Amino acid sequence: MKFVVIGLGQCGGRIADEFAVMNRRAQSERRVRIITGAYAVNTDEADLSGLTTISSDYQHRILLGGRKTTGHGVGKINELGAEIAREGGDKIIDAIRATKRFYETDAFLIVAAAAGGTGSGSLPIVTQLIKERYRDKPVYALAVLPFEHEVNAEARGVYNTATCLKSVYQVADAIFLADNQRYLRKDSSLKNNMDAINKQIVAPFYNLLCAGEEKKRQYIGARVVDAGDIIQTLGGWSTIGFGASALERLKVPIEKKRDFRKKGAETLRGLQAMDEALSELSLDCRPEDARSAIYLLSAPAKEMNMDVFKEIGDYLRELAPHATIRSGDYPRQRGEVNVTLILSNLSDVSRITEFYYQLRESVPMMKKWEEEAEAKFRALEEAWEEVPVLSLKGNHG
Ligand SMILES: Nc1nc2c(ncn2[C@@H]2O[C@H](COP(=O)(O)OP(=O)(O)OP(=O)(O)O)[C@@H](O)[C@H]2O)c(=O)[nH]1
Ligand SMILES: [Mg+2]
Known part of the structure; x- marks a missing residue:
């Protein structure tokens, strides 16, 4: 089975890069191709230049946001991530159009962290955009869930995760969930080793994608798992x-x-x-x-x-x-x-329900923060109400 992989935001981009590494390995070890195109999309220029394997041209490392973010990300505001993806969607579609072996592609895999800003906001938007353009191919999402310490520390991360998951569920053909916290069970030092976690997230796809692409009889199973079986399952x-x-x-x-x-x-x-x-x-x-x-x-x-x-x-x-x-x-x-x-087709995912509950609890708190911030602005405005404003118009004409 062959994927086009598109990584959104920092986490998504790095995982897409890891899929590109895996494709190289499949080509050198097994002479099969499992990724027809790998792309990273971000509002953060530095994140894009940190990748290793995705081609470094602007059609594979796609910078969105322009003047809105000046290349520095959206700072966890996933509504802004969504807006930027809506505006920049054409850039992504143009890049996919230029994929050389696109016709061999069986499905799309769109990857992002649910808790961040750019990836979280753009995941549902890009998924929908691609679904509309390529109606004959399934579009899968791979959403990375935050560590527990992040969930406990930040209401914004919970909000982003909940809104991202709910939105992407409505458009994607299936959503793989990869819970960062799970990878710490055996080795807690991984908290600071995202590369190692990313390798573990991607590794299980290797045989699954390769199996249906083998051409030599000795490597072809009695019962081959091909793209059709996987698509039927997901x-x-x-x-x-x-x-x-x-x-x-x-x-x-x-x-x-x-x-x-x-x-x-x-x-x-x-x-x-x-x-x-x-x-x-x-x-x-x-x-x-x-x-x-x-x-x-x-x-x-x-x-x-x-x-x-x-x-x-x-x-x-x-x-x-x-x-x-x-x-x-x-x-x-x-x-x-x-x-x-x-x-x-999991009918119950307690990890997701937890996010929705946490969100319900944090909504009044977030409202309170907003009101407090607004009150401060108002107080500030009132405080300088008496101060005269300098004339801002020129007196030339
Ligand atoms: N597994 C994994 N998780 C990551 C990686 N980088 C960040 N994360 C997780 O992703 C979430 C943050 O999302 P990012 O991808 O950094 O955010 P972004 O989409 O770039 O959005 P902004 O930086 O806010 O514009 C947190 O839960 C991090 O723990 C990574 O390389 N691998
Ligand atoms: Mg970022």
Whole structure:
């Protein structure tokens, strides 16, 4: 499957850059192309120049905002981000039109952080704009959720997140959620290492996009996961995860209820990889809330058999009984068995409901701040009411 990836704002741009890196890797390691075009859009010039892999010309690193922001971002005001995207939308469309292999594109992926200004405000606008222009291609969003410390510190971030998510939900064909806080669980030092988090956000897409693009028979699975399967699966709130189990190392299975000893070593590895994919999902959610799911099992050909497939399929079906489950195999990997998993059409996402509740609580507070600010202005105006104003007109004519 091939994406055009468009990153909005600082976070979105960096993640789009990471997709461009991944595409290079796919080309050199596997001779397949998975990204037909990668773009970064921002109101902040410095953020754009900090990218590494997206082409550095103005049609791939697109600066919006002009006089409104003078190249310095919108300072968290996502309404301004939205306005600038509406005005500058043509620049983005022109850039996409110039994509050389655009005709090969299966779908769009628009990436942004929900809590910032530029990305948060422009995500729904750009998604809608592209949907209107390219009616035959699905448009997916990837929204990055803020860290907990940001949520607690800033009402504006909560407001941005809530408004961005609600708006993008109405236009995107599906929204992947990636919760920054999730990536700190195993390694809290990542808080200051956005690059490492971005790599983790992007990595699960690698096999999923590559699998359907392979041309050599030895790398083509018995059941290929192609763009059609992925498009059929995706809708509404979605999450993606990846888990691997090394061939030489066999850990004790996490779930004790099953009698793992009776299973073959291959099946065991498959189940372990599935367990890890479930616990590494980009969003904290309950699999039973998923209405659709897809998994891709990737391993050396001899490690894969119908048994493994059936077992991990049964396992997922138990956990996600309401989901239509699609699946495929990808005989590529060396030295490990791994599983890529998407849970989609989630009917309940507590993380999102939390934002709406928090917002409801903070609305009166934000109103109060605005009123206070206005009162101060008024007081200031009253205070100098008696002061005469210097004549501002010239006396030449
Ligand atoms: N995962 C990840 N999160 C990021 C990155 N950069 C910023 N964030 C998060 O994104 C949110 C802020 O959004 P930004 O992308 O910086 O904001 P912006 O869209 O550039 O908007 P303005 O700077 O306000 O114009 C916060 O929740 C940050 O934690 C990044 O590179 N990776
Ligand atoms: Mg910025």
